[in-house]
Amino acid sequence: MSVTREEVAKIASLARIKMGDEDLDRMVPELNNILNWVEQLGEVDTSGVEPMTAVIPNTLRLRDDVVDAIPETSGGRREDVLANAPVAEHGFFGVPKVIE
Amino acid sequence: MTDYTQLGVKDIRDGVAGGDFTAREVAESFNAAVAAAADLNAFIVTTPDHALAAADATDAKRAKGEDLGKMGGVPIGMKDLFATKGVQTTAASHILEGFKPEYESTVSQKLWDAGAGMLGKLNLDQFAMGSSNETSYFGNVSSPWKKDGTNAAMSPGGSSGGSSSAVSARIAPAATGTDTGGSIRQPAAFTGICGIKPTYGRCSRWGVVAFASSLDQAGPMARSVEDCAIMLEAMAGFDPKDATSLQMDVPNWEAALSADLKGKKIGIPKEYRMDGTDQAILDSWEQGKAMLRDAGAQIVDVSLPHTKYALPAYYIIAPAEASSNLARYDGVRYGLRDLPDGAGLQDMYAATRAAGFGDEVKRRVLIGTYVLSAGFYDAYYTQAQKIRTLVAQDFEKAFGECDVILAPTTPTASFPLGSLNEDPLTMYLNDVFAVPASLAGLPAMSVPAMLNSDGLPLGLQLVGKPFDEQGVLDAGLAIQQRAGFDAKPEMWW
Numbered sequence: 001m002s003v004t005r006e007e008v009a010k011i012a013s014l015a016r017i018k019m020g021d022e023d024l025d026r027m028v029p030e031l032n033n034i035l036n037w038v039e040q041l042g043e044v045d046t047s048g049v050e051p052m053t054a055v056i057p058n059t060l061r062l063r064d065d066v067v068d069a070i071p072e073t074s075g076g077r078r079e080d081v082l083a084n085a086p087v088a089e090h091g092f093f094g095v096p097k098v099i100e
Numbered sequence: 101m102t103d104y105t106q107l108g109v110k111d112i113r114d115g116v117a118g119g120d121f122t123a124r125e126v127a128e129s130f131n132a133a134v135a136a137a138a139d140l141n142a143f144i145v146t147t148p149d150h151a152l153a154a155a156d157a158t159d160a161k162r163a164k165g166e167d168l169g170k171m172g173g174v175p176i177g178m179k180d181l182f183a184t185k186g187v188q189t190t191a192a193s194h195i196l197e198g199f200k201p202e203y204e205s206t207v208s209q210k211l212w213d214a215g216a217g218m219l220g221k222l223n224l225d226q227f228a229m230g231s232s233n234e235t236s237y238f239g240n241v242s243s244p245w246k247k248d249g250t251n252a253a254m255s256p257g258g259s260s261g262g263s264s265s266a267v268s269a270r271i272a273p274a275a276t277g278t279d280t281g282g283s284i285r286q287p288a289a290f291t292g293i294c295g296i297k298p299t300y301g302r303c304s305r306w307g308v309v310a311f312a313s314s315l316d317q318a319g320p321m322a323r324s325v326e327d328c329a330i331m332l333e334a335m336a337g338f339d340p341k342d343a344t345s346l347q348m349d350v351p352n353w354e355a356a357l358s359a360d361l362k363g364k365k366i367g368i369p370k371e372y373r374m375d376g377t378d379q380a381i382l383d384s385w386e387q388g389k390a391m392l393r394d395a396g397a398q399i400v401d402v403s404l405p406h407t408k409y410a411l412p413a414y415y416i417i418a419p420a421e422a423s424s425n426l427a428r429y430d431g432v433r434y435g436l437r438d439l440p441d442g443a444g445l446q447d448m449y450a451a452t453r454a455a456g457f458g459d460e461v462k463r464r465v466l467i468g469t470y471v472l473s474a475g476f477y478d479a480y481y482t483q484a485q486k487i488r489t490l491v492a493q494d495f496e497k498a499f500g501e502c503d504v505i506l507a508p509t510t511p512t513a514s515f516p517l518g519s520l521n522e523d524p525l526t527m528y529l530n531d532v533f534a535v536p537a538s539l540a541g542l543p544a545m546s547v548p549a550m551l552n553s554d555g556l557p558l559g560l561q562l563v564g565k566p567f568d569e570q571g572v573l574d575a576g577l578a579i580q581q582r583a584g585f586d587a588k589p590e591m592w593w
Contacts, residue, residue, distance in 0.1 A: 003470065015423060015469040016430075016446070017462055018454035026459075027466065030524060034467060037525055038412040041483050044490070051485030052492065055314055055541035056300045056566055058344060070341055072203055080202035086437035093432050098445050 002032045104129040105270045109174050109327035112273055113215075116158060116173030123155035123162075123173030127217060130175045133271040134219050139593035142256075142266040144180050144238045145188050146220035151175040154217025161215075169215030170334045177266045177275035180221035181228055182208045182318075183307040187218075191309040192226045192236035195456025196435045205307025206339045207276065207318050214334035219272055222262030226458045227426065228283055228311045231530040232520060233261025235460040240517050243291055244269035244589035248555035252516040257287030257530075263321045264291040268589060274322035274331050278308060280315045281414050282509075282534025285546040288321055289509035289559025292548040292587060294576065295321040296328045299566050300541030301346035303332075304339035312421035313344075315414075315538050325547060325576040329353040332569065348567070356570055359578040362396035366575065367502030371407035372533055377511045380552040385508050388549060388560040388579060392506060395578035402498040402505065406490045410536040413491070415528060416471050416484035417539070422461075423468025429456060463524060492540040499565045504575045508533055509546040509559035533561060543569045547576045548585040557587065 003011070008028050012019040019027065068074035078091055087094030104126045107115065116123045131148040158173040183189050183201035190196040204212075212218075226235040232255040233241040243256035243265055256265040260277035264287035267275050277284035279297035288295030296319045303318040310316060320331035333353055339345045368389065373382070389399050431437035431452030438451040457465065471480035498505065511532055520527050537544040543566075546559040560579055564572035 007470075008466065011466050011469050011473070013450070014473070015465050016449040016453055017457065017465065018447075018450035027463065030463060031466060031470070033523065033525055034415065034463075035470075038416055038480070038484075041409055041412050041416070041487055042479075044406070044409055044483075044487055046483060046486035046490070049486040049489050051482050052488040053485075054344075055488075055492070055539075056344075056346070058301060058346065060343070061340075061347070063340060073341060077202075081433075083202050084199050084434035086431060086435070095432055096439060096443060096445050096448055 002035060003028065101128065105133045107273060108323050109171065109274045109330050110324070112174045113172055113330070116162065117168055119162070123158040124152065126173060127151040127155035127175045130219055130272060137269060137271045137593050139242065140244060140265050140269055141239050141241050142223055142262040142269070142271065143177070143220040144190060144192065144223050147187055147218050151217040151219050154212065154215070158215050169213065170330060171211060172215030174215070174273060175217045175219050176211065177220060177222045177263055177272040178208055178218050179224055179260055179263050179276045179278060181224060181278050181309045182276060183309070184208055184218065184221065187221060189221065189309070191228070192224045192238055193456060193458065193461070194237040194436060195429045195452070197237070199435050203307060206304035206341060207308065207335050210337065211334055216334070222266060222275055224262055225259035227309065227422070227461050228259040228278055228280055229422070229460050229464055230258040231282070231286055231527050232517065233258040234517060234521065235458050237458060241265050242517065243514055244593065245291060245514060245556055246589070246592065254514045255290065255517050257290035257514065259283040260287045260321060264288055264293060267291070267293050267321050267323060269593065274320055274327055276318060276335070277321045278316060278318045279538065280311050281418060281538045282531035284319050284321060285509050285534050285544060285559070285561060286531060288546040290514040290557065292557030292585060293321060293323050294325055294328050294545065294547050295319060296332060296545040296569065296572065297538070297543065298332060298336060298569050299346070299543045301344050302336045304342040304345050306339055306341040310425040312418040313425060314421060315418060325573055325580050326354060326357060328545070329357055329573050351570060353570055353573055357577055358574050359395055359581050361392060361575065361578055364397045364504065365400050365502040366392045366397045367400055367402035367498050367505040369402050369404045369407065369498065369505060369507055371404050372507045374511065374532065377508065378513065378552070380513070381508045381511060381558060384549040384558045384560060385506070388506050391579050391582035392575060394582060400502050402501055404494040404498055404536065406487060406494050407536055409487050410491050410539055411528065411532050413484040413487040414535045414539060415467070416480050417488060419464040419468035420472050420481050421468070423465045423472065426461070426465055429453060460524070488539045491536055495540045495542060503565070504571045505563040506575070507561045507563065509561040513552050513554065513556040513558055537563045542566060543572045545572045545576050547579050549579065549583050550585065551587050
């Protein structure tokens with residue numbers, strides 16, 4: 001299977017990566033090269049094989065049902081969360097106007 | 101000033117504890133070596149004050165007779181994929197340039213708690229995507245090694261190329277690495293050092309910039325098997341902040357180290373004998389077998405029939421996970437923002453990500469987006485995950501017949517920077533021997549075996565059963581003792 005220029009442009013738009021004509025010129029053959037290579041996976045008979053979901057058997061655990069059980073990932077850290085924001089205003093992330 | 105830079109982790113720890121020298125003297129020695137090695141471009145930022153402060157804390161503890169910790173007095177390099185509080189953390193990307201985390205990754209915190217100090221943040225392939233350390237926004241890293249008779253800058257491997265370069269050049273006694281599809285083992289092999297990727301879940305992923313979460317695993321890189329065992333003990337352990345963290349005690353790997361392999365079976369996977377593998381690599385594999393036999397082990401043939409499909413499956417699974425993980429870089433919460441004049445939110449996302457990601461990262465995000473998209477998901481992603489199951493089952497069967505698997509780490513030795521850039525696929529093939537163990541979540545290590553006829557290091561890989569880091573380390577030690585690898589790169593930097 002191979003991808004067309006239009007399809008790559010569509011994927012780039014889905015991935016929110018701006019791509020100009022030159023970028024697409026370069027990317028289309030590279031992606032096709034990779035996709036043609038992974039195509040060989042189709043040779044393998046995988047009927048009756050379950051797709052892997054966990055590489056090492058592990059149990060899903062529940063954390064203690066208390067507020068702020070793990071301080072680093074709990075609330076009350078607004079300043080920390082905003083500290084690296086390119087634009088932060090009034091205690092929020094600042095973004096360009098979304099609603100006209 | 102005495103030079104302590106030839107010492108490894110164990111010698112520094114024991115020397116400081118025994119009062120032969122102070123942690124401060126050691127830190128000063130390495131800080132000076134780091135400052136003099138700018139030509140390697142191994143570090144993105146250096147943190148000499150961090151190393152000195154940790155050293156002083158260790159020396160003060162010793163004066164009071166307190167326990168110095170597993171890594172007491174050892175200054176290390178920290179791969180710039182680990183979040184370090186207040187110290188720029190970039191994953192070698194432009195999109196995270198200037199990002200100073202408000203928190204510390206679990207693994208780095210454990211190392212500081214164990215008495216280690218930080219020499220700086222080590223360069224890597226951007227978002228750990230690469231096998232030659234040529235995708236960093238902050239420039240290529242050079243290996244300290246040169247091919248005999250040439251002066252071309254050689255690749256230190258990737259993605260942990262800053263780590264391998266620094267440890268091999270003796271500007272750090274040890275460094276952290278991360279391994280998604282070979283990123284600890286391949287650079288270790290290229291530079292003549294040791295590196296171990298433990299069982300998936302041994303080391304917490306909390307605070308490690310995510311690439312492919314079902315594969316990412318941290319591990320130590322150092323110049324001896326003992327040093328790796330010591331550092332891995334300090335790095336590993338259960339962490340409630342990582343949902344895939346193993347709730348198991350950390351064994352005393354260092355204390356239990358034994359190169360006596362009597363009663364052990366070493367498996368030789370026939371499918372690893374691939375076209376395009378250097379003769380010298382095959383020779384080193386033969387030597388490895390002889391060394392393990394000499395250590396008392398029995399050599400048995402095993403089969404891993406899906407080996408050839410592991411790499412293409414990896415190049416679906418890892419990009420798929422990356423495309424999801426890297427969705428977080430949006431120009432809103434941290435890092436770069438590119439806001440063209442009059443642009444709306446969607447345009448800002450697209451412009452930011454176009455400016456902030458390098459070519460290899462874009463390639464993988466696009467592949468990942470494609471294989472996860474409606475209509476292609478089953479043909480690519482589900483099929484790859486089924487093959488991942490088959491690869492894991494191959495290992496399970498093989499481990500019914502052997503305890504540890506011996507294989508080459510890489511199909512070739514290091515290559516000159518810039519020589520494999522034409523085609524991304526050629527670069528991917530570097531990890532052909534490393535990726536299967538990653539897909540199966542198994543502990544795997546590279547130890548230096550010998551120099552090839554060009555004077556470049558070659559590594560041997562040991563792969564163990566889940567949770568059997570000890571078996572891997574023991575076999576690694578048996579090779580280390582017999583290979584007697586003591587070659588050092590000649591200083592040119």
